[in-house]
Amino acid sequence: MTMVGPENADQARLLRMLRDDGPRSRVELADALGLARARFGAEVDRLAAQGLVETAGPAASRGGRRSSLLRIAEQVRFGAVVVGEGRLDVALTDGELRVLARHGEPIDVRVGPEAVVGRAVELLAKLRVEAGLARLAGIGVALPAPVAVRDGAPASSPALPGWHRFPVRDTVAAELGCPVQVDNDANLMALGEHHAGTGRAFNDFLYVKLGDAVGCGLVLDGALYRGATSGAGHIAHLQLTEDGPLCVCGNTGCVEAYCGDAALVRQAVAAARAGRSAALGDRLAAAGALTMADVAGAATDGDPIAQTLVRDAARRLGQVLVNLVSFANPAIVIIGGAAPGIGPVLLAEIRGVVYRRSTPLATDSMPIVLSDLDDRAALIGAARLISDQVFAAC
Incomplete structure (x- = not known):
């Protein structure tokens, strides 16, 4: 049985309802779609013939003849690559x-992209075989760089040297024989939050992604906003100061040069070597290098220098968010990618700056929270991205 996709807008809406809300009764679905029972039954039969939906047992009784539950068919499996x-x-x-x-x-x-994408294809093929699937319904790919979404390829980025315009989408599609979509990781984390995280309850929010590469995904009016050329949300290289530290992009004083994990680690190494932090010095001496986990560990253990590094980065990020919140007026700001243990310190500093400097109209009822999806946000978002295409009317 070959999966093709919905043939019309009603079938597409039905599939998205089942994806977003789980199994529902035929009666509920027909009412929600505004379709007569006969028309609804015909649409369901067509989707079932394609292997896209199936019966999931009887629905709760509402009096009279009991309806049955429908769900997305078990054989529908999406792949996600981050x-x-x-x-x-x-x-x-x-x-x-x-x-x-x-x-x-x-x-x-x-x-290089050939090796990394090739390995991703190998791993997906292995998972597909282990699941007993002949084919995946589609695959979503998240990259830590700007992506030309229409082309399915990354744009020039310090985070992916040598990847510029590599045809990620077309390469994966040719190898695995299914639809593929590619996007920036912050965008897909925002999509993941909108589908299964705190963002599910909001139609307008910002998702700020921390890590070596800093980014922002915008969900506006219930949909991911990319801008005219897929460039929206790329906050990493906004300039905070003209005389700040050199950034990997070649400019100075960028957000990422102050707030990225690599920036904090460089500052921590400098502090350790200067003898300003015994805790960081001990970790450096033991391992020969420091990581963001070391900085976070020292901060949570009470080391004042590590805590100062985290607070300074958070305050600068808060300065950026003041502008973003004033411009986009989101209902909530969600922050993901923070190293374990430092979330409370980050939130306290960011909230202090944003709530103090933003207009009351923009922030009176706007929470700033940590993501509750951990490292699953991008995987779920990648699957959501490709499911939007697969569950769209042909």
């Missing part, structure tokens, strides 16, 4: 975008 900062993650989800299986491993993006 190329991260030193790590590659792949996953399979069901039609409701729940992660069923995943694999992650360290990877160096500097080896």
Whole structure:
């Protein structure tokens, strides 16, 4: 049985309802779609013939003849790929975008797109075989760089040296024989939040992604906003100061040069070598290098220098958010990607700056919270991205 996709807008709406809300009764679905029972039954039969929906048992009785539950068919599986900062993650989800299986491993993006994309294809193929699937319904890919979404390829970025315009979408599609979509990781984290996280309750929010690469995803009026050329939300290289630290992009004083993980680690190494932090010095002496986990660990253990580094970065990020909040007026700001343990310190500093400097109209009822999806946001968002295409009317 070959999955093709919905033939009309009613079938597309039905599939998206089942994806977003889970199994529902035929009666509820027909009412929600505004379709006569006979028309609804015909549309369901066509989707079932394609292997896209199936019966999931009887629905709760509403009096009279009991209706049956419908759900996305069990054979509908989406693939998700997240190329991260030193790590590659792949996953399979069901039609409701729940992660069923995943694999992650360290990877160096500097080896080039052919090797990294090739490895992602291998891992997806392995998960597909283990699940007993002949074909995936589609695959979403998240990259830590600006992406020309129409082309399915990354744009020039310091985070992915040598990847400029590499045809990620077309390469994966040719290897695995299914639809593929590619986007920036912050965008897909925002989509993941909108589908399964705190953002599910909001139609307008900002998702701020921390890490080596800093980014922002915007959900406005219930949809991901990319801008005219997929460039919206790329806040990493906004200039905070003219005489600040040199950034990987070649400019000075960028957000990422102050707030990215690599920036905090460089400052921590300098503090350790200068003897200003015994805790960081001990960690550096023991391992020969520091990581963001070391900085976070020292901060949560009470080291004042590590805490100051985190607070300074958070205050600068708060300065950026003051402008973003004033411009976009989101209902909530969600922050993801923070190193374990430092979330409360980050939030306290960011909230202090944003609530103090933003207009009351923009922030009176606007919470600033940490993501509750951990590292699943991008995987779920990647599956959501491709499901939007697969569950669209042909």
